[in-house]
Amino acid sequence: MKANTHFAFFDEGSKKEIRRAIMKAVAIPGYQVPFASREMPIARGWGTGGLQITLSIIGKSDVLKVIDQGADESVNAVSIKKLVHETTNVELTEETSEATIIQSRHRIPEVPLTKDQIIVLQVPTPEPLRGVEEREFVTKRMHSEDDYSGVWLMLFEQIMKYGRTATFADHPVYVNGRYVMAPSPIPRFDNNKMHQSKSLILLGAGREKKIYAVPPYTNVESLAFEDYPFTVESFEGHKCHLCGSTDIFLDEIIDQQTGEKSHQCNDTSFCMDQLNRKEKVEVQTSYA
Known part of the structure; x- marks a missing residue:
């Protein structure tokens, strides 16, 4: 770890604030918790939300794996691993089964995760209603009223135009029978891995300043019509x-x-x- 650097980059006050947001997100599955997103030594849009979560929860005994679209050796993954390792000196691995924390962009690993693991997903756009409503105060009200007619209409229009839903990634999901959630730009193939997952799933959007979560053994259902069921690649x-x-x-x-x-x-x-x-x-x- 570099001299004159806090463990895991952040000061303790910053980590506590982010952990409080994480705890609230776990307590209310699928709900977007606002947090004071910090300035990072990487540009916003390159995983700052996920990185802030990882730096706030990581401990000296943790083993970290970072992947970008399935690859351990991409520029994004290597840069994040380097920052975390230089400020914590934690062990790094490319083996999914060996990692206690997995930070990922656009994929959930093929190896089933366990109850002793946490997966952190990087999120560019956390609001699943953004495509139908630009105003933040309106989307908050729609979530509170359980009004997701706009999302259903968006899927219906895709079916009318293409004969199927055209969400190749980031297909919206219903979490715990209450909140519609953006699962991050994972392919549809990975959506089902969220359902009743043994591991804790944390999602962070640094640019949008939101954290949300799917606790272990939580029901996650991909939105679909009865006559047009959800299908994967x-x-x-x-x-x-x-x-x-x-x-x-x-x-x-x-x-x-x-x-x-x-x-x-x-x-x-x-x-x-x-x-x-x-x-x-x-x-x-x-x-x-």
């Missing part, structure tokens, strides 16, 4: 060309020379784990 008939995994979120890869298309695990850590297991099985088989 389908990768049927495809598998990862590296590890052979199926039933996970895949990226389409195009060879720049040949133009051939293939698919690869979006979660790079998961892919490497599967490859290592595959190699171990092959080695054991060769000696049998």
Whole structure:
């Protein structure tokens, strides 16, 4: 840890204020709690909300994993890991199962999370009603009155125009039967991972100064009509060309020379784990 730097960058008063906001968010699932978002050594829009949560809850014994759209080695993930490590000296890992805190942008890991883990999601736009109402005081009133007709109308218009809902990411969810919530720009594929999750899910928006949460074992339902049920991205008939995994979120890869298309695990850590297991099985088989 750098000299003359507070543990986890913030002074204790700042961390306490953010933790109080987190506690309120956990007590009221899906409710957006305003907080005094601090200035950070990274630009707003690059994960400052999630980073402030991580810095406020992390302890010396924690193990941190940071991913950006499934990758541990992206610029955003590496920069955040460097800041946290230099101000805490906590252990870093790329293994999902080893981490106690996972900060993520746009993905929930493929490996199921446990009750001993916390996932922190970076959020650019926390207000699910923003697409139908720009005024903050009006959206607050709509939440208080449980008035989500605007969101339903938005989904209905998408069906009328495209024949299906067109929310490829950040599809709104109903939390604990009360609040409609923006799950952050995770793909639809990850929405179901929030339902009855064993881990605590914390969401932070630094630019919008909001924190909200999904406590463990909470009902999370993706908004959908009975005759147009919620569906996730389908990768049927495809598998990862590296590890052979199926039933996970895949990226389409195009060879720049040949133009051939293939698919690869979006979660790079998961892919490497599967490859290592595959190699171990092959080695054991060769000696049998």
